[in-house]
Amino acid sequence: xxxxxxxxxxxxxxxxxxxxxxxxxxxxxxxxxxxxxxxxxxxxxxxxxxxxxxxxxxxxxxxxxxxxxxxxxxxxxxxxxxxxxxxxxxxxxxxxxxxxxxxxxxxxxxxxxxxxxxxxxxxxxxxxxxxxxxxxxxxxxxxxxxxxxxxxxxxxxxxxxxxxxxxxxxxxxxxxxxxxxxxxxxxxxxxxxxxxxxxxxxxxxxxxxxxxxxxxxxxxxxxxxxxxxxxxxxxxxxxxxxxxxxxxxxxx
Numbered sequence: 001x002x003x004x005x006x007x008x009x010x011x012x013x014x015x016x017x018x019x020x021x022x023x024x025x026x027x028x029x030x031x032x033x034x035x036x037x038x039x040x041x042x043x044x045x046x047x048x049x050x051x052x053x054x055x056x057x058x059x060x061x062x063x064x065x066x067x068x069x070x071x072x073x074x075x076x077x078x079x080x081x082x083x084x085x086x087x088x089x090x091x092x093x094x095x096x097x098x099x100x101x102x103x104x105x106x107x108x109x110x111x112x113x114x115x116x117x118x119x120x121x122x123x124x125x126x127x128x129x130x131x132x133x134x135x136x137x138x139x140x141x142x143x144x145x146x147x148x149x150x151x152x153x154x155x156x157x158x159x160x161x162x163x164x165x166x167x168x169x170x171x172x173x174x175x176x177x178x179x180x181x182x183x184x185x186x187x188x189x190x191x192x193x194x195x196x197x198x199x200x201x202x203x204x205x206x207x208x209x210x211x212x213x214x215x216x217x218x219x220x221x222x223x224x225x226x227x228x229x230x231x232x233x234x235x236x237x238x239x240x241x242x243x244x245x246x247x248x249x250x251x252x
Contacts, residue, residue, distance in 0.1 A: 001108045001129075002136040003157050004066050005030055007150055008101055011073040014223045014239040015207065016093050025090070029098040030105045037109030051118045053176055056165040058114065060180055062107040063158035063165075063187075070150050071199070072100050074207040084210045141220050149218065151196050151203075159187050 009026055016022045048054055072079075076096055082088065088096075116125040144153045165180040190196060204216055211227040211234075218224075225236040235243040 001111075002133045003140050003144070003153065004062075004069075004104050004108065006137075006140060007153060008069060008073060008104065010218070010223060010238075011070055011150060012097055012100070014225075015073060015077060016088060016097070017239045021090075022093060025094055026097050026101070029094070029101050033098070033102045033105035034109035034112075037106035037111075038113045039109075041110040042113045045114060045117050051114060052168055055111065055114050055118060056168055056176065056180060058107050058111050059161050059165050060183060062104060062111065063161040064183055065103045065107065066154045066158055067151065069100050069104050070154050071203055074203040076100065078206045078209055084208065145218050145220055149200050151200050152191075155187055155191050155196060159184060159191070162187070 008030075009023070012018070012026050013022065016026075018026075045051070045054075077084075077086075077088075080092075080096075112125065112129065115128070116122045119125050119128075140153070144156075148156070162180050162184045166177065166184060169177045169180060190199075204213055208225065208227060211229060213225060214228050214233070215224075215226040222238045223236075225239075227234050227236065231246070233245050234241050235245075
């Protein structure tokens with residue numbers, strides 16, 4: 001959950017040329033969608049006999065939707081016909097970020113409510129979530145972001161979630177096992193066939209349409225992109241132009 005939240009937040013900040021106001025809108029949408037998932041599932045969960053099976057289905061959906069949400073966070077402007085560098089109004093930022101975030105955050109909120117019921121203890125659920133959040137935050141900051149791109153990170157997280165789901169279904173009938181086994185094979189194929197690199201390049205080209213991207217890096221502090229247009233080089237930090245070289249006052 002913490003990995004998904006931070007990655008989506010970072011990707012959307014780049015697309016929205018973000019500041020503190022944009023950050024607040026994105027976080028508000030995440031919390032609203034997560035609360036909605038926890039509330040709606042909580043109303044009907046007591047009538048569900050197979051809580052582990054439902055948990056497996058929700059976790060599988062979370063794992064499959066997360067890569068799609070990262071892709072949409074980079075490409076939604078081209079889908080909406082918004083040109084590169086065009087300012088986006090707050091209402092567009094609100095509904096676009098909500099629609100991109102909603103499936104992931106909704107599933108995550110529902111999973112927490114379901115975990116509380118499955119463990120028969122809210123305290124245990126909070127304790128495990130806190131441990132996972134600490135491990136996820138440290139791993140993301142010091143291991144994943146410095147060495148992997150966003151798609152590699154989310155596919156790693158997705159595979160881990162699906163493997164756990166498959167282990168939870170060891171005593172179940174085949175249909176439920178196949179729900180998790182097939183996505184594991186599919187995501188594994190994508191990861192080892194070079195498709196992740198192609199997806200990374202394609203989404204970057206769509207996000208920075210009209211610009212020649214020379215370098216694209218994620219640091220623990222933010223996203224850095226270097227683009228070239230004719231003889232001008234521009235350095236972007238979280239989607240905002242920070243430095244342009246050579247100096248525009250010079251004549252060649």
